[in-house]
Amino acid sequence: MRIAIMGSGGVGAYVGARLQAAGEDVVFIARGAHLQALQHSGLRIETPEHALHLERVTATDDPSSIGPVDLVIFAVKLWDTEAAARAMAPLVGPQTRIVTLQNGIDSVALISGALPGARVLGGVIYVSAVIESPGVIRSPGGMHRIVVDAAGGDAVIAAFCAACERATALDATATDAIDIAIWEKFVTLAAIAGATSLLRARMGQIMGHPETRIFQRQLIDEGVAVGRAAGQLLRAELADDVMSRLTSLPGSFRSSMSEDLERGKPLELQWLSGRVHGLGLQHGVPTPAHSAVYRALVLYEHGAPV
Numbered sequence: 001m002r003i004a005i006m007g008s009g010g011v012g013a014y015v016g017a018r019l020q021a022a023g024e025d026v027v028f029i030a031r032g033a034h035l036q037a038l039q040h041s042g043l044r045i046e047t048p049e050h051a052l053h054l055e056r057v058t059a060t061d062d063p064s065s066i067g068p069v070d071l072v073i074f075a076v077k078l079w080d081t082e083a084a085a086r087a088m089a090p091l092v093g094p095q096t097r098i099v100t101l102q103n104g105i106d107s108v109a110l111i112s113g114a115l116p117g118a119r120v121l122g123g124v125i126y127v128s129a130v131i132e133s134p135g136v137i138r139s140p141g142g143m144h145r146i147v148v149d150a151a152g153g154d155a156v157i158a159a160f161c162a163a164c165e166r167a168t169a170l171d172a173t174a175t176d177a178i179d180i181a182i183w184e185k186f187v188t189l190a191a192i193a194g195a196t197s198l199l200r201a202r203m204g205q206i207m208g209h210p211e212t213r214i215f216q217r218q219l220i221d222e223g224v225a226v227g228r229a230a231g232q233l234l235r236a237e238l239a240d241d242v243m244s245r246l247t248s249l250p251g252s253f254r255s256s257m258s259e260d261l262e263r264g265k266p267l268e269l270q271w272l273s274g275r276v277h278g279l280g281l282q283h284g285v286p287t288p289a290h291s292a293v294y295r296a297l298v299l300y301e302h303g304a305p306v
């Protein structure tokens with residue numbers, strides 16, 4: 001299978017590296033110093049278990065030099081979505097499937113709007129991975145699970161799941177209920193990103209103090225409440241399940257948004273707490289915790305103010 005990774009950062013490079021190591025034909029779309037490093041020194045995944053160094057990878061910033069592929073894994077930050085979707089048009093033929101692993105609930109609609117007619121399928125990934133330095137991805141390990149839209153038994157998606165099963169430190173499951181998977185990840189991630197970013201704290205600290213633990217739970221409950229108001233059939237035990245999963249995470253765990261905040265990078269805030277805040281206003285559901293996260297961080301959403 002010919003696979004292009006559109007946005008070869010934390011998530012994209014992690015997934016692409018695992019698939020190439022499993023024998024798939026992968027091309028990495030990247031830019032800047034990271035692209036130079038991929039072309040000259042290959043790609044390293046630094047992680048406690050199953051570290052990987054691919055000495056040679058195919059990497060470019062010019063999708064027209066690649067042509068149509070079977071599968072695009074879409075993994076740019078949300079603020080880059082429309083520009084990246086338009087730029088990848090040469091990768092997309094009539095048989096191409098695009099699987100997005102972006103966070104939030106808006107990705108499929110945003111990509112489809114920028115690339116009319118393309119087969120865009122929803123997905124979520126539970127992994128923690130950031131660009132440590134050009135050509136180097138750092139992951140604390142522990143999680144590496146993808147859930148993807150089965151698209152009625154689509155053969156490309158089935159082949160993708162089989163490739164993930166062959167790969168080390170990567171799992172994928174196809175589902176007929178991708179909206180629920182996307183919403184469960186959204187409720188979870190918006191709450192984790194909100195707490196770890198606003199409180200400038202790791203998950204162990206947040207879950208270890210009674211006041212911040214209450215705040216974490218409140219963020220989850222608000223996500224569930226707006227989801228239900230928006231018509232999503234979220235299960236009754238979701239909030240309890242998320243809280244118990246957060247308790248079992250390594251104490252040092254935090255969100256990619258809190259990493260971005262610390263590095264002075266833009267934030268995906270408007271698609272996370274900002275989205276819960278907006279849905280709350282739309283449906284008349286109070287969201288005081290997410291609204292506070294949104295309002296407290298909004299000055300930083302385009303990067304650290306100078």
Ligand SMILES: NC(=O)C1=CN([C@@H]2O[C@H](COP(=O)(O)OP(=O)(O)OC[C@H]3O[C@@H](n4cnc5c(N)ncnc54)[C@H](OP(=O)(O)O)[C@@H]3O)[C@@H](O)[C@H]2O)C=CC1
Nearest residue numbers: 007008009010011030031075076080084102103128129256
């Ligand atoms: N990181 C994580 O642990 C997780 C992230 N996610 C989600 O996955 C998505 C991707 O996040 P993440 O991997 O952290 O993002 P990164 O910033 O690490 O990676 C995105 C990469 O795409 C590049 N890029 C953007 N536009 C283009 C373009 N037009 N051409 C070539 N390269 C481009 C960026 O370059 P540049 O740096 O120059 O902008 C960057 O290197 C987000 O929606 C995020 O919320 C989901 C689960 C976990």
Ligand SMILES: CC(C)(CO)C(=O)C(=O)O
Nearest residue numbers: 125126127128189255256
């Ligand atoms: C919480 C986590 C690591 C789960 O995949 C995530 O999605 C993120 O930090 O963006």
